[in-house]
Amino acid sequence: QNETIQACDNPVYCYGELLDDIQTMEVFQDSKRFVDMPMRADPDTVLSAYNNLANITVDTLTQFVQEWFDLPGSDLMPWEPPDWTESPKFIDSISNEQYKEWASSLNGLWKTFGKKLNQSVYQHSSRHSLLAVNNPFIAPGGRFIEFYYWDSYWIIKGLLLCEMFNTTQGMIRNMGSLIERYGFVPNGGRVYYTKRSQPPLLTWMVYSYYEATNDTGFVKEMLPMLDKEYQFWMTNRSVYVPGCDCTANRYASTANVPRPESYREDIETASEVSEELQPELYSNIMSAAESGWDFSSRWLSTSGPMAGQLSSMRAKSIIPVDLNAILGANEILLYKLHRITGFDDFAEDYASAWTRRHSLFENLLWAETEGLYKDWSLEEGSHLNAVYASSLTPFYTYSLDKSLFNNTKGRLTLGRLKSLGFLGYPGGLPTSQNSTGQQWDFPNAWAPLQWFLVKGWEGADDQELNKAARNLTETWLRSNYQAWIQYNHSMFEKYNCTASGQPGGGGEYSLQSGFGWTNGVVLDLLSSYYTTNPPTVTTSSPSRSPYLWFIALVPISLFLLVTLLCICWCHYLYRNGKRRYWDRVRHEQLLHSSGSSEPQSPMVFSNQDAIDDNEDGGAIINNVYRRSDV
Numbered sequence: 001q002n003e004t005i006q007a008c009d010n011p012v013y014c015y016g017e018l019l020d021d022i023q024t025m026e027v028f029q030d031s032k033r034f035v036d037m038p039m040r041a042d043p044d045t046v047l048s049a050y051n052n053l054a055n056i057t058v059d060t061l062t063q064f065v066q067e068w069f070d071l072p073g074s075d076l077m078p079w080e081p082p083d084w085t086e087s088p089k090f091i092d093s094i095s096n097e098q099y100k101e102w103a104s105s106l107n108g109l110w111k112t113f114g115k116k117l118n119q120s121v122y123q124h125s126s127r128h129s130l131l132a133v134n135n136p137f138i139a140p141g142g143r144f145i146e147f148y149y150w151d152s153y154w155i156i157k158g159l160l161l162c163e164m165f166n167t168t169q170g171m172i173r174n175m176g177s178l179i180e181r182y183g184f185v186p187n188g189g190r191v192y193y194t195k196r197s198q199p200p201l202l203t204w205m206v207y208s209y210y211e212a213t214n215d216t217g218f219v220k221e222m223l224p225m226l227d228k229e230y231q232f233w234m235t236n237r238s239v240y241v242p243g244c245d246c247t248a249n250r251y252a253s254t255a256n257v258p259r260p261e262s263y264r265e266d267i268e269t270a271s272e273v274s275e276e277l278q279p280e281l282y283s284n285i286m287s288a289a290e291s292g293w294d295f296s297s298r299w300l301s302t303s304g305p306m307a308g309q310l311s312s313m314r315a316k317s318i319i320p321v322d323l324n325a326i327l328g329a330n331e332i333l334l335y336k337l338h339r340i341t342g343f344d345d346f347a348e349d350y351a352s353a354w355t356r357r358h359s360l361f362e363n364l365l366w367a368e369t370e371g372l373y374k375d376w377s378l379e380e381g382s383h384l385n386a387v388y389a390s391s392l393t394p395f396y397t398y399s400l401d402k403s404l405f406n407n408t409k410g411r412l413t414l415g416r417l418k419s420l421g422f423l424g425y426p427g428g429l430p431t432s433q434n435s436t437g438q439q440w441d442f443p444n445a446w447a448p449l450q451w452f453l454v455k456g457w458e459g460a461d462d463q464e465l466n467k468a469a470r471n472l473t474e475t476w477l478r479s480n481y482q483a484w485i486q487y488n489h490s491m492f493e494k495y496n497c498t499a500s501g502q503p504g505g506g507g508e509y510s511l512q513s514g515f516g517w518t519n520g521v522v523l524d525l526l527s528s529y530y531t532t533n534p535p536t537v538t539t540s541s542p543s544r545s546p547y548l549w550f551i552a553l554v555p556i557s558l559f560l561l562v563t564l565l566c567i568c569w570c571h572y573l574y575r576n577g578k579r580r581y582w583d584r585v586r587h588e589q590l591l592h593s594s595g596s597s598e599p600q601s602p603m604v605f606s607n608q609d610a611i612d613d614n615e616d617g618g619a620i621i622n623n624v625y626r627r628s629d630v
């Protein structure tokens with residue numbers, strides 16, 4: 001219980017006096033800056049130089065950093081993806097000219113955010129906080145120059161539309177290799193992110209890639225890693241829930257120290273509770289960061305002396321609707337991917353897991369009196385009071401298994417969101433209705449949250465839900481586009497729902513532009529709602545399996561063979577009928593000429609009787625020709 005679990009292993013980036021001094025003395029305003037700086041020598045050498053400093057002040061530390069560290073990002077190189085193309089097919093099919101031009105600029109931005117690691121990251125990995133992954137990647141942008149786990153899903157949606165299949169493969173392979181190394185995909189591509197994950201969307205990425213390319217070879221390559229990741233979540237992030245006598249998933253990092261990239265902030269937060277309670281608070285802060293919603297009133301106590309304060313963080317004791325919706329979708333998609341590749345037994349296991357998850361949704365997370373799916377508090381044994389946009393995520397999961405999509409519940413949720421005033425803001429769907437100053441609260445509107453509502457309801461068999469999806473799409477695109485025009489062609493990580501075209505704010509770092517997932521969501525929504533002919537994206541991916549051609553050839557050959565046999569059979573029937581007719585005529589002629597009821601020339605007919613019994617159409621056909629020649 002009291003054991004200290006560090007954020008990671010590197011003695012400079014993860015723990016120790018040097019980190020503590022630099023971060024608490026605020027040598028840099030943004031705490032992430034120091035832990036992103038590559039060292040000019042191995043950690044031991046840097047630490048002994050630090051131990052020799054006579055005097056620790058902001059000035060001596062600043063000088064020390066200048067001497068021993070390089071600038072953040074100097075261990076990354078700009079990378080222009082070789083599979084980038086000027087005019088992806090789908091952009092040509094966008095009907096609105098302004099949006100078409102905008103989409104074309106967003107396609108161009110992939111080149112700006114393409115990153116490749118320097119050789120030094122592989123050769124001297126302990127001098128870098130970057131994780132050594134084999135392939136280049138697309139980063140979100142701004143201060144986020146490394147890859148981020150859940151951001152990558154929407155980035156990949158955009159890349160696939162822009163026909164960048166190899167880049168997508170590389171990014172997916174990077175994450176797969178991290179599962180092999182750590183058992184899960186870390187929050188992002190830095191060592192200080194390796195004790196926590198983020199919403200687990202790798203299976204979704206592989207499925208999207210498969211939908212765009214039909215590349216079953218790649219699916220087979222990735223499946224063991226996807227299985228392993230799923231096991232990680234079921235083993236290390238699940239908890240028994242007395243309320244439903246069932247098991248559910250939650251965010252729960254084991255690390256119980258300040259986050260290195262927000263070290264000062266976390267120490268300040270923890271200073272409000274007793275020392276004894278600090279490790280558990282740090283672990284809850286790490287777990288909230290694992291949710292991707294860092295931070296939000298969602299994870300804070302609503303009662304007690306710390307209510308609403310970051311120091312009341314209790315993410316581990318909440319069963320989040322969105323995490324369970326994401327894992328439910330993983331179960332459906334893993335079922336499909338195992339079926340596609342012929343692993344039917346494994347597929348059945350996932351089908352059973354999805355059945356259990358479905359009952360968790362309906363028995364625990366659905367709040368009947370409110371008409372919403374809601375987070376469950378393990379401490380209180382009840383749903384959270386406040387409403388969050390994450391309530392919409394189960395509809396997306398059900399859209400992957402339409403047999404379980406419940407229109408009535410969709411309508412109830414739609415009505416409730418309308419009556420609460422969630423819908424109808426000029427800048428999109430807000431994260432919550434709580435104005436806390438945290439970035440995952442009012443008035444911020446985030447691209448992934450818009451996407452969940454739209455994609456969950458756009459395919460529903462219900463016009464009201466479809467209409468809500470379309471309205472939100474129009475509102476969101478209008479707002480993002482206005483900001484693009486007003487702010488010198490910038491895309492933001494979040495927007496303000498109360499005004500169209502306004503970026504968001506709040507939280508522990510300044511507003512970032514770029515921005516990977518925002519761009520991916522815009523491209524995806526444009527492709528669904530603004531194209532004349534939704535494109536069928538095909539790939540020339542080099543690793544596309546040659547077996548695909550073989551699989552396609554089998555039904556074509558069968559079809560041709562059956563057609564040929566039918567032609568032969570028809571021909572036989574026709575010629576045989578004709579022969580019988582002439583035989584009858586000849587027979588009658590013979591009868592007439594001999595006055596006998598038996599044929600006079602057995603030589604002519606004896607062979608024929610044998611041939612008539614022959615089932616072989618070819619022989620019969622030959623014979624018919626011979627006989628009709630007689």
Ligand SMILES: OC[C@H]1O[C@H](O[C@H]2O[C@H](CO)[C@@H](O)[C@H](O)[C@H]2O)[C@H](O)[C@@H](O)[C@@H]1O
Nearest residue numbers: 032140144148151187261289292293294
């Ligand atoms: O540095 C503070 C936090 O920054 C990240 O979180 C935010 O940005 C991410 C990248 O866009 C995004 O995935 C996340 O949802 C945002 O809240 C980082 O992921 C956090 O772990 C980190 O503490």
